[in-house]
Amino acid sequence: MSGFPSFEYRDNELYVESVPLSHIAKTFGTPCYVYSKKVITDAYQAFDTAFADNDHLICYSVKANANIAILNLLARLGCGFDIVSGGELQRVLKAGGDPGKIVFSGVGKNTEEMRLALTAKILCFNVESEAELNALNQIAAEMGKIASVSLRVNPDVDAKTHPYISTGLKENKFGIPIDDAERIYTTSQELTHIRFTGLDCHIGSQLTELGPFVQASDRILSLVSRIESKGIEIEHLDLGGGLGIRYHEEETPSIQEYVESLCTNISQLNKRILIEPGRALIGNAGLLLTRVEYLKQTPDKNFAIVDAAMNDLMRPALYDAYHEILPVIKNDINKETYQIVGPICETGDFLGHDRELNSTSGDILAVMSSGAYGMSMSSNYNTRPRVAEVMVDGDDVHLIRERETIDHLIATEKILP
Numbered sequence: 001m002s003g004f005p006s007f008e009y010r011d012n013e014l015y016v017e018s019v020p021l022s023h024i025a026k027t028f029g030t031p032c033y034v035y036s037k038k039v040i041t042d043a044y045q046a047f048d049t050a051f052a053d054n055d056h057l058i059c060y061s062v063k064a065n066a067n068i069a070i071l072n073l074l075a076r077l078g079c080g081f082d083i084v085s086g087g088e089l090q091r092v093l094k095a096g097g098d099p100g101k102i103v104f105s106g107v108g109k110n111t112e113e114m115r116l117a118l119t120a121k122i123l124c125f126n127v128e129s130e131a132e133l134n135a136l137n138q139i140a141a142e143m144g145k146i147a148s149v150s151l152r153v154n155p156d157v158d159a160k161t162h163p164y165i166s167t168g169l170k171e172n173k174f175g176i177p178i179d180d181a182e183r184i185y186t187t188s189q190e191l192t193h194i195r196f197t198g199l200d201c202h203i204g205s206q207l208t209e210l211g212p213f214v215q216a217s218d219r220i221l222s223l224v225s226r227i228e229s230k231g232i233e234i235e236h237l238d239l240g241g242g243l244g245i246r247y248h249e250e251e252t253p254s255i256q257e258y259v260e261s262l263c264t265n266i267s268q269l270n271k272r273i274l275i276e277p278g279r280a281l282i283g284n285a286g287l288l289l290t291r292v293e294y295l296k297q298t299p300d301k302n303f304a305i306v307d308a309a310m311n312d313l314m315r316p317a318l319y320d321a322y323h324e325i326l327p328v329i330k331n332d333i334n335k336e337t338y339q340i341v342g343p344i345c346e347t348g349d350f351l352g353h354d355r356e357l358n359s360t361s362g363d364i365l366a367v368m369s370s371g372a373y374g375m376s377m378s379s380n381y382n383t384r385p386r387v388a389e390v391m392v393d394g395d396d397v398h399l400i401r402e403r404e405t406i407d408h409l410i411a412t413e414k415i416l417p
């Protein structure tokens with residue numbers, strides 16, 4: 001349980017901060033995402049204090065979890081935001097985020113999204129291709145504005161993570177090859193409505209070693225000096241996100257070790273450092289509560305069929321990801337091995353394989369470490385309404401998103417006349 005300091009058993013009952021999870025299941029129903037305000041706050045502060053005297057901005061990666069209560073909490077702490085769509089921009093603004101602390105990433109920003117972001121006066125566009133740079137220049141010119149830009153370079157380092165979440169290899173779709181970046185910075189001076197202010201990279205997600213981060217920042221460092229020798233001044237370096245968390249048995253670097261390793265080389269430049277953490281801020285701050293509907297025995301396996309499914313938490317189906325699954329009321333006798341599966345009509349619909357539990361119908365289980373890429377990746381597959389989300393703050397529980405209804409789901413559909 002050491003990975004979840006605010007999630008612990010008291011007299012065999014699992015709590016979030018001062019609230020028993022059985023109480024939340026009773027009040028709000030299942031499935032339900034539950035977040036700890038304290039864990040989010042502590043993680044943000046760990047990043048912030050680790051930078052010590054270095055000029056820095058932490059830009060939370062909104063795609064990890066975009067609930068506006070979470071965005072608002074982070075905004076109040078002083079956090080900035082890394083967005084990848086116009087929709088995420090509108091969420092951040094609605095949540096009270098400071099536009100001057102927003103960076104806009106992504107390979108496919110469209111005209112409307114660029115306009116929205118220019119109107120909002122965001123801090124920086126992280127541009128991922130020459131075609132995008134030209135489009136942005138033209139739109140900014142039409143609007144009579146200057147766009148602040150970092151090129152996102154692809155440093156070609158192996159993040160040693162799951163291939164679906166590795167982004168910094170030369171064969172990936174992300175960023176501009178590092179060897180082209182210098183040319184683009186220098187030949188794009190005639191783009192009159194672009195101002196280069198930064199340099200950006202993001203090499204992947206759920207990294208459990210510091211080596212690839214250090215390798216990437218070394219390559220960024222030498223690129224900066226080449227660019228600056230051509231007379232272009234870089235104000236900030238954005239080193240992306242990607243720090244991993246402990247889901248199971250991973251040994252991950254601490255937030256402090258991570259930040260220190262980034263600063264070791266870079267801080268000599270005396271430039272502002274941006275980072276874009278998502279998972280490391282929110283992943284271990286949330287869990288998914290689910291109820292066991294049925295137990296089913298086949299000659300081969302025992303199944304615990306629960307009311308949450310791959311549409312609610314896609315990571316096991318998508319990445320074969322491991323999430324610890326804990327009983328809300330602990331019972332260590334007569335455990336059996338279960339496949340924890342959902343009601344969806346797909347064999348890939350599982351939350352965990354081969355888990356030792358004492359389980360009966362009606363038991364409540366907590367799928368741990370689901371704060372990041374849980375709710376934000378959820379869908380309505382099988383016409384399943386998306387679940388409720390609650391935030392625990394000490395002994396208070398706040399509903400931060402109502403459970404969807406079938407009416408919400410079909411509201412925009414129309415039958416032929």
Ligand SMILES: *Cc1c(COP(=O)(O)O)cnc(C)c1O
Pocket residue numbers: 061063064082105106202204205206240241242243276277278279280372
């Ligand atoms: C997804 C993403 C992040 C966040 O990654 P984490 O692994 O959640 O920290 C940061 N920057 C960019 C550009 C991303 O696409």
